[in-house]
Amino acid sequence: MTTETQSPIQTTPTPSALLKVQQLQGQTPLGEPLFEPIDWSLGPGELWVLRGPNGVGKSTLLKIFLGLHPHFTGQWDCSLSPSEKVYLPQITQPHLAWPITLGEVLALEAPEDSTLTAKALELKLITPELLKRPWAGASGGERQRLLLVKSLLQPGGKLLLLDEPFNHLDERSLFAAHQLLQWQIERGQGVAALISCHNDWEVPSNIHGELRLKKVKA
Amino acid sequence: MSDWSQLFHLLSIYKWTLLTTPLLALALALVGMHLMARGQSLQTLVVSQGSSLGVLLGIALNVLLHSHGGDHGHGSSHNGAVYSSELESGLLPLLLGLGVAGLSYLWSEKLRWRQNPSLAPASLLMAFALLMALSHVTASLSPHLETHMSAIYFGDLATLSDREALSAGVLSFLSLGALFYWRRLWLKQSFNLAVLGPTQIPSWSFTLLALFLISLSIQYLGLLFTLGGLFIAPSLLARRQDLSHQAYQLRLTLAILLGSTSGFIASLLWPTLPTAPAVVLGVAIASGLLLFEPKVKKLKYKI
Numbered sequence: 446m447t448t449e450t451q452s453p454i455q456t457t458p459t460p461s462a463l464l465k466v467q468q469l470q471g472q473t474p475l476g477e478p479l480f481e482p483i484d485w486s487l488g489p490g491e492l493w494v495l496r497g498p499n500g501v502g503k504s505t506l507l508k509i510f511l512g513l514h515p516h517f518t519g520q521w522d523c524s525l526s527p528s529e530k531v532y533l534p535q536i537t538q539p540h541l542a543w544p545i546t547l548g549e550v551l552a553l554e555a556p557e558d559s560t561l562t563a564k565a566l567e568l569k570l571i572t573p574e575l576l577k578r579p580w581a582g583a584s585g586g587e588r589q590r591l592l593l594v595k596s597l598l599q600p601g602g603k604l605l606l607l608d609e610p611f612n613h614l615d616e617r618s619l620f621a622a623h624q625l626l627q628w629q630i631e632r633g634q635g636v637a638a639l640i641s642c643h644n645d646w647e648v649p650s651n652i653h654g655e656l657r658l659k660k661v662k663a
Numbered sequence: 664m665s666d667w668s669q670l671f672h673l674l675s676i677y678k679w680t681l682l683t684t685p686l687l688a689l690a691l692a693l694v695g696m697h698l699m700a701r702g703q704s705l706q707t708l709v710v711s712q713g714s715s716l717g718v719l720l721g722i723a724l725n726v727l728l729h730s731h732g733g734d735h736g737h738g739s740s741h742n743g744a745v746y747s748s749e750l751e752s753g754l755l756p757l758l759l760g761l762g763v764a765g766l767s768y769l770w771s772e773k774l775r776w777r778q779n780p781s782l783a784p785a786s787l788l789m790a791f792a793l794l795m796a797l798s799h800v801t802a803s804l805s806p807h808l809e810t811h812m813s814a815i816y817f818g819d820l821a822t823l824s825d826r827e828a829l830s831a832g833v834l835s836f837l838s839l840g841a842l843f844y845w846r847r848l849w850l851k852q853s854f855n856l857a858v859l860g861p862t863q864i865p866s867w868s869f870t871l872l873a874l875f876l877i878s879l880s881i882q883y884l885g886l887l888f889t890l891g892g893l894f895i896a897p898s899l900l901a902r903r904q905d906l907s908h909q910a911y912q913l914r915l916t917l918a919i920l921l922g923s924t925s926g927f928i929a930s931l932l933w934p935t936l937p938t939a940p941a942v943v944l945g946v947a948i949a950s951g952l953l954l955f956e957p958k959v960k961k962l963k964y965k966i
Contacts, residue, residue: 542857549908553851581904
């Protein structure tokens with residue numbers, strides 16, 4: 446079921462919500478309001494898309510939920526510990542000081558969830574050849590695919606906060622990424638996700654709703 | 664005595680230093696590898712200078728305590744060299760070195776994350792210059808301290824006593840154990856900090872180990888050895904971006920073991936060659952050599 450909601454959103458908060466916000470409004474470090482206040486909640490097993498124009502504060506909202514951006518008014522409440530929140534920011538600095546292969550990057554996460562890795566391989570989001578490639582020689586899209594799988598593999602991750610995770614992906618990889626994300630959400634492990642996107646074609650087909658941020662009128 | 668027997672004689676005298684040098688250099692290089700990825704190289708300069716100041720203050724306090732102790736002082740019955748060595752190797756310089764390094768770390772963290780990030784490098788260099796000035800002012804308090812100042816900067820492996828070399832060796836070995844035990848966690852943190860940015864607070868365990876190793880190395884082997892150990896092999900070998908991380912770490916280990924041992928032995932063979940610079944240059948040469956690998960031409964047979 447897909448529900449599109451406009452801000453401010455009036456939804457009945459789920460009793461077991463992982464994340465609840467009331468009249469939340471992000472601000473710049475100088476105290477200027479970014480978006481109209483929002484009321485919203487996210488329950489386990491839900492996949493929401495965060496949308497809005499450039500500069501409205503989508504990344505800022507994700508950072509507020511991580512406790513990395515202290516400039517806001519209103520309230521937000523999260524029942525999860527910091528280690529249960531998984532954050533994939535927009536990658537602006539892809540360079541690493543030392544060499545490492547993409548497979549070694551993936552192995553940095555606990556390798557217990559071999560099912561997810563197998564699914565990612567089955568969907569061809571990652572391939573054995575890709576895992577042998579050095580980080581420095583991989584393209585932006587290849588790195589993004591790997592980082593998405595790495596995020597989903599993070600042990601104990603219950604809330605996925607993904608900031609434009611489909612950047613640089615070609616059509617086939619985008620389809621595989623959507624499938625893997627939805628497979629992970631629907632596995633029944635109570636994982637929920639809020640992902641920011643810009644374009645309609647980036648939005649997965651089976652989402653619970655869209656959280657649209659509106660710019661504050663000057 | 665022949666040259667060889669003279670060398671073996673020297674090696675038997677410096678056996679503990681010969682063992683400790685590569686162990687400490689390897690621990691430093693593995694820490695430097697993480698610092699490099701975490702964007703903390705410049706910050707390390709501040710922390711190292713802070714540690715140097717702390718060690719100097721510790722020696723100054725030792726001098727003060729011993730001079731007040733008069734004839735009953737701990738070092739008063741020894742000759743000058745032993746007395747000097749005891750002043751440097753005591754627990755007080757290490758603790759003060761660690762303490763001031765910790766304070767410098769907190770200060771430099773503030774400077775790194777100030778609102779305008781483009782100011783961070785200049786601010787860190789400012790902190791380094793201020794700490795350096797403070798170190799020189801401290802050293803000028805007594806002519807005795809000025810001698811130690813030079814040792815703290817350039818170090819001298821040959822003057823380490825067996826007790827100092829052994830204790831530094833054991834501590835380096837334990838540090839290597841910690842680096843091995845937490846290798847995956849710390850590597851993951853370094854990767855995330857480098858690529859994803861400062862979105863997660865890294866564990867304090869790595870920072871504490873880095874501060875401890877830097878302070879230990881500055882007290883016993885000097886600033887040159889410390890900075891050389893931390894960054895020469897990790898940064899030179901990182902030019903091979905086509906390697907796997909495992910292959911990179913293997914080369915790093917080989918470069919440190921071969922370079923530091925051969926550098927130290929070279930300084931024994933040529934007594935005018937200063938020990939710490941010889942080790943640093945040895946590591947640089949070994950790292951340079953390990954950048955290359957012989958290309959074996961594959962023979963093609965036509966059947």
